[in-house]
Each structure stands twice: as C-alpha cells, then as structure tokens.
Amino acid sequence: MSAVSVSATPLVFDHVSHWYGDVVAVNDVSAVVEPGITGLLGPNGAGKTTLLQLAAGLMGPSGGAVRVFGETPVRNPAIFRHVALVPERKALPGMLSARAFVEARATLLGLTNVRAAAQAALEMVEMDTVADRAVAGFSKGMRQRTKLAAALVQQPRLVLLDEPFNGLDPRQRLHMMQLLEARAKAGTAVLLSSHILEEIEGVASRILVMLAGRLAASGDHRTLRRMMTDRPHTVRIRASDVRALASRLVTQPAVMGVEVDGADALNVRTTDYTAFSRLLVQAAASAAVTLYEVLPTDESLEHVFAYLVQR
Amino acid sequence: MATNTVSPAAPAFGRVSFVRTALVLMRLAWARTGSPLLIIGVLAVLALPVLFSLVFASRGALSGDPVDFLLARFDTIVSGLATPLIALLLGTSAFSAETDDGTLLYIVTTTTPRWWIVLSRLLFAALLTGLLAAVSVFASGFVAVGLSDPEGIVTAYSVAVFYGGVTYASLFTLLALLTRRSLVVGLIYVLFWEGALSETFQAIQYLSVRKWMTAIAEPMMQGGGDGVGPSALYALVGAAVVVTITVYLGGRRLHEPRMGRIGS
Numbered sequence: 096m097s098a099v100s101v102s103a104t105p106l107v108f109d110h111v112s113h114w115y116g117d118v119v120a121v122n123d124v125s126a127v128v129e130p131g132i133t134g135l136l137g138p139n140g141a142g143k144t145t146l147l148q149l150a151a152g153l154m155g156p157s158g159g160a161v162r163v164f165g166e167t168p169v170r171n172p173a174i175f176r177h178v179a180l181v182p183e184r185k186a187l188p189g190m191l192s193a194r195a196f197v198e199a200r201a202t203l204l205g206l207t208n209v210r211a212a213a214q215a216a217l218e219m220v221e222m223d224t225v226a227d228r229a230v231a232g233f234s235k236g237m238r239q240r241t242k243l244a245a246a247l248v249q250q251p252r253l254v255l256l257d258e259p260f261n262g263l264d265p266r267q268r269l270h271m272m273q274l275l276e277a278r279a280k281a282g283t284a285v286l287l288s289s290h291i292l293e294e295i296e297g298v299a300s301r302i303l304v305m306l307a308g309r310l311a312a313s314g315d316h317r318t319l320r321r322m323m324t325d326r327p328h329t330v331r332i333r334a335s336d337v338r339a340l341a342s343r344l345v346t347q348p349a350v351m352g353v354e355v356d357g358a359d360a361l362n363v364r365t366t367d368y369t370a371f372s373r374l375l376v377q378a379a380a381s382a383a384v385t386l387y388e389v390l391p392t393d394e395s396l397e398h399v400f401a402y403l404v405q406r
Numbered sequence: 407m408a409t410n411t412v413s414p415a416a417p418a419f420g421r422v423s424f425v426r427t428a429l430v431l432m433r434l435a436w437a438r439t440g441s442p443l444l445i446i447g448v449l450a451v452l453a454l455p456v457l458f459s460l461v462f463a464s465r466g467a468l469s470g471d472p473v474d475f476l477l478a479r480f481d482t483i484v485s486g487l488a489t490p491l492i493a494l495l496l497g498t499s500a501f502s503a504e505t506d507d508g509t510l511l512y513i514v515t516t517t518t519p520r521w522w523i524v525l526s527r528l529l530f531a532a533l534l535t536g537l538l539a540a541v542s543v544f545a546s547g548f549v550a551v552g553l554s555d556p557e558g559i560v561t562a563y564s565v566a567v568f569y570g571g572v573t574y575a576s577l578f579t580l581l582a583l584l585t586r587r588s589l590v591v592g593l594i595y596v597l598f599w600e601g602a603l604s605e606t607f608q609a610i611q612y613l614s615v616r617k618w619m620t621a622i623a624e625p626m627m628q629g630g631g632d633g634v635g636p637s638a639l640y641a642l643v644g645a646a647v648v649v650t651i652t653v654y655l656g657g658r659r660l661h662e663p664r665m666g667r668i669g670s
Binding site for chain 1: 440515
C-alpha cells in the first residue's frame with residue numbers, strides 16, 4: 096500500500112466504464128476533479144452514484160482507470176486518510192449518539208485525538224449542542240449533518256457527496272453550501288451529485304452532466320445554462336386568433352416551424368428561445384391577438400439532458 | 407445562529423491499535439444487534455435446554471439416568487440447535503443489517519485493515535455465542551444434577567459449546583458477507599446439514615461442527631468417547647481453518663462490499 100500524495104490531482108476518471116451484468120451504469124467517462132466544488136448533475140439512474148462509488152474505490156471499474164491523488168482507490172484503504180464519501184441514504188446506527196458515531200469514525204480512521212477531532216467536526220456542522228442525543232430521534236436534516244461531520248472528521252482533501260441537499264431546509268442548505276465553499280477555499284476538492292441544476296449551480300464552479308451513464312456535458316454553470324437555453328424549444332401557445340399569429344410567426348428567422356393545434360392552440364419550434372420570447376409579444380401586438388397561455392413543453396431536466404447527449 | 411464554516415487545523419493520524427479498533431467495531435455491532443426482538447429470540451433459544459432440564463428434574467427418578475439425559479440433550483438441543491441458532495443470529499445480524507441499510511459504508515471508508523473488521527465482528531459474535539451457550543449448558547446441568555457434574559459432562563460441554571460458538575460464529579459471519587439471504591441459508595444449513603445429514607451419513611461427521619463439538623467434549627468426560635468420528639485435534643484444526651478462511655475471504659469481500667446503491 097503506497098503513500099497517497101495530496102499534491103497529485105484529487106480525482107481523475109480516465110475512460111471509465113462500469114456495468115452490472117448486462118446493464119451499463121457508467122459508459123466511457125473521462126473527467127478531472129480539481130480542488131474546488133464540482134457538481135455532478137443528472138437525472139436518477141444516470142450513473143452518478145456508481146461514479147462516486149468508483150471514486151471511493153468501493154468497486155473497480157469494468158474498463159478504464161480511476162486515480163485518486165495519483166493512486167488506484169480500489170483495495171487501497173490508505174486513501175481514506177484524504178477521501179470521504181457521504182452517502183445519500185439517511186440510515187445511521189440509531190442507538191448511538193452523534194458524538195459516539197463521529198468518534199467511532201475517528202477511531203477507525205486512526206486519528207490520535209479522537210475526541211477533539213469529533214468535537215471540531217460536530218461544531219463545523221452545528222451539531223455540537225445536540226451531539227449527545229441518540230441518532231434515532233434526529234430529523235432528516237440532523238442526520239445529514241451528522242453524516243457530514245462523520246465524513247469531515249479527518250479533514251479530507253477530497254469529499255464525495257451523494258445528493259447532500261436532500262432533506263435540508265433552506266437555512267440548512269445555505270449553511271451546507273457555506274461549509275463546502277469554506278472547505279473548497281481551503282483547497283479541498285468537493286464532488287457533489289444532484290438531479291437539480293438550481294441546487295448546485297450556485298455552489299459548483301464546474302458541473303459534469305451525466306445521462307444514461309455517459310458524460311453529456313461539462314463546464315461552468317453559465318456555459319451549461321447557455322447550452323440548455325440555446326437548444327431548440329417547443330412552445331405551446333393558446334391565443335384568441337391562432338391562425339393570424341401563426342402567419343406572423345412563420346416568417347421569423349428564429350422560428351423553425353409552426354403547427355396549428357385545434358381552434359385556439361399553436362405549437363411553435365424555435366432555435367432561440369430568448370429572441371422568440373421578444374418577437375412573440377411583438378407579433379401578438381401587431382396582429383391584435385390576445386395571448387392566453389405560453390407553455391414550453393420540453394423543459395423537464397430529462398429533455399434538457401437528452402438534448403445535450405444528442406449534440 | 408452564526409454559521410461556523412472556519413476549518414479547524416487538520417487532525418493528526420497515529421499508530422492504530424487493534425484492541426481500540428475492535429472495541430469500536432464491537433460497539434457498532436452491538437448498536438445493530440441489540441434489538442429487543444433479537445435479544446428475546448436468543449434468550450428463547452437459550453432457555454430451551456434449561457426447560458428440558460426442568461421437566462427432567464420435576465419428574466425425579468422417573469426420568470431415568472441424568473448422565474444419559476444430559477448427554478442426549480447437550481448433543482441434540484445444545485450442539486445441534488441452540489448454539490448454531492444463536493451464532494446465526496449474532497453472526498449475521500450486524501453485517502447483514504449494515505449491508506441492507508448502507509451503514510457498512512461508514513466502516514469500509516476508513517483506513518482500518520479489512521481483516522481487522524472481520525476478525526472484530528467474528529470475535530463479537532463468537533464470544534457472545536460461546537459465553538451464552540456455556541451459561542445455558544451450565545444452567546441445564548445445574549437444574550438436572552445440581553453442582554455434582556457426573557462424569558464431568560457439564561464442564562466438558564461448557565468448553566465444547568464455547569468452541570462451537572467460535573466456529574459457528576465464523577461460518578455465519580462469512581455467510582453474512584457472501585450472501586444477502588444469510589439468515590435463510592444459515593437456517594437451512596443448521597436444520598439439514600447439522601441436524602439431519604450429519605446424523606445420517608458417517609462421512610459428513612468430518613464436516614459437521616456439531617460433531618466437532620462432540621469430539622472436543624468427549625476426551626474431557628470420564629470414560630472418554632467411543633473413538634468413532636473426528637478427533638479433538640481434527641476439530642481444533644478444522645475450527646482454525648474455518649476462522650482463517652472467514653477472515654481472509656471476508657476481508658477480501660469488504661474491499662469491494664457490493665452494497666448495491668449507496669443512494670436511496
């Protein structure tokens with residue numbers, strides 16, 4: 096077991112694939128996670144959890160290579176001096192107090208001053224005042240913070256978090272974001288998964304988008320927002336005179352197609368949603384048409400991800 | 407409440423003590439094992455041989471020879487049923503529960519050597535099983551014959567069930583790491599392999615922990631055994647092999663624990 100060098104890149108996925116039997120969970124993913132906060136975004140079943148498990152060395156990849164601080168993580172417990180994984184599942188040993196649980200982790204990690212390390216971790220997540228209560232009586236948010244304290248007890252240089260904001264109220268969510276940002280500023284690499292873009296775009300400096308096991312896109316949140324906004328959109332419009340509105344819209348360069356759907360509805364495909372929003376108002380005004388409803392029909396995250404994968 | 411996001415100084419790593427680590431792992435095991443239902447189950451199984459002794463004692467001379475009675479009960483109920491069932495409950499409960507709810511993750515994402523984790527859990531189940539089964543043997547003997555211990559049967563079987571507790575607990579600890587249906591598989595093993603097949607086929611005696619327990623007990627009793635079946639030395643070597651295989655294979659399994667999703 097070789098010593099882990101924290102000067103090396105925290106996490107590298109090099110053409111990593113993983114399959115369970117016939118099911119491909121991760122398909123040829125290459126990415127680098129540097130110090131700072133990286134978001135791992137994708138719908139449920141996209142392969143985010145498998146990727147985190149691979150990063151923690153809980154299983155080896157079926158193809159490609161994973162490197163954590165330059166080391167292969169699988170069968171290498173020494174990496175856990177510098178790596179922590181916070182699972183999504185809320186289960187904790189209910190009979191133990193939060194303090195006993197975090198101290199148990201500190202002992203198993205080989206820390207010298209177990210009590211001081213556990214106290215510092217509990218203070219970090221604001222659980223020190225209730226740390227002597229049994230975990231069984233904790234709310235989801237308190238459990239989440241206890242899990243985080245247990246993960247941060249050795250001050251890891253790479254933190255892997257699976258859906259960390261689940262069950263947190265807005266104030267707790269803000270606190271966790273501040274906590275992760277503070278760790279990131281101190282040089283820690285944080286990789287956190289979520290299926291909600293809004294949840295991570297405010298905190299992650301870089302986002303990896305996963306869909307069906309593939310890395311669909313990557314970049315900062317502005318780049319991803321632009322990619323998502325600039326894609327073709329389908330908009331359903333209900334108006335007082337759809338035929339008059341259609342005749343105005345069909346000549347516009349931003350409009351790819353117009354389809355009249357019944358007496359009062361119109362389906363419009365556009366390549367530039369922002370420009371279309373402006374010209375729709377102008378077209379309706381010039382044709383003296385009243386707009387009843389404007390509804391994008393393909394705004395779900397799955398639609399957005401599907402588009403990114405097809406690009 | 408002010409947020410506390412200032413990172414404290416990184417804690418230092420030191421020399422890891424097996425005893426300290428094992429105590430923590432045993433505490434975590436107890437946190438998962440010590441459910442009221444499981445404790446009631448264990449106590450009910452332990453009470454079985456004592457109840458038989460109470461019935462025997464209540465009938466006085468009508469019940470026959472106490473030595474024959476105790477030998478028969480210790481071989482069938484204690485060695486063949488109570489000890490393996492307690493070992494099954496205690497050996498599988500912690501790892502199985504932790505695998506099912508994902509809390510095993512908090513143990514395997516540490517620097518603790520994997521074989522330490524398996525050995526600690528094995529010791530937890532083995533010591534509890536061995537001690538509880540030995541107490542059950544002693545209590546049954548006391549009810550049936552008082553403190554007289556004719557032909558050294560109670561002492562011999564107290565030692566034998568302690569040995570059996572360690573061996574069975576090893577088997578079932580490994581089972582909990584190899585399959586998610588460890589309780590069902592273990593129960594089938596106890597009832598068919600140890601309960602029926604080892605009694606029917608001579609060759610299986612050499613692969614039966616129940617018969618190994620008899621082999622450990624017989625040399626300690628007056629008159630010894632009948633010399634048929636495995637020797638005490640064979641039984642000791644067999645137990646050592648079982649423990650070694652459990653620690654080795656269990657440790658390998660914990661490197662890649664196959665917990666399925668770590669998500670919800």
